[in-house]
Amino acid sequence: QVQLVESGGGSVQVGGSLRLSCAASGKTSSIRFMGWFRQAPGKERLGVASIDSAGKTTYADSVKGRFTISQDNTKNTLYLQMNSLQAEDTAMYHCAAGRYPSGVDLWRGQYNYWGQGTQVTVSS
Numbered sequence: 001q002v003q004l005v006e007s008g009g010g011s012v013q014v015g016g017s018l019r020l021s022c023a024a025s026g027k028t029s030s031i032r033f034m035g036w037f038r039q040a041p042g043k044e045r046l047g048v049a050s051i052d053s054a055g056k057t058t059y060a061d062s063v064k065g066r067f068t069i070s071q072d073n074t075k076n077t078l079y080l081q082m083n084s085l086q087a088e089d090t091a092m093y094h095c096a097a098g099r100y101p102s103g104v105d106l107w108r109g110q111y112n113y114w115g116q117g118t119q120v121t122v123s124s
Contacts, residue, residue, distance in 0.1 A: 005095075033052040
């Protein structure tokens with residue numbers, strides 16, 4: 001089993017920045033890729049960014065050029081640097097990890113482990 005714990009969420013004004021972190025523990029050697037998803041109230045959970053063990057990254061169109069996903073394998077920690085935040089970025093952000101990639105990087109069905117989430121609120 002793998003445990004994921006997110007941190008770094010908060011309230012920020014439009015145009016501001018936040019850095020989310022996700023600490024992984026347990027059987028982390030089984031993880032082949034990780035990602036960030038977000039879910040706004042009343043909406044489905046959607047992929048934001050993913051990264052695989054080789055460092056290949058994928059981003060949703062809505063965050064390209066503004067968000068950066070990275071990982072520190074020595075610390076078993078995943079990051080999401082979020083810049084130029086907009087009101088529509090407001091959501092609960094969840095970290096996820098998977099063992100068997102499907103080739104569709106932001107498909108939530110391939111992720112085996114999920115964190116509880118950290119809230120990001122962007123206001124004008």
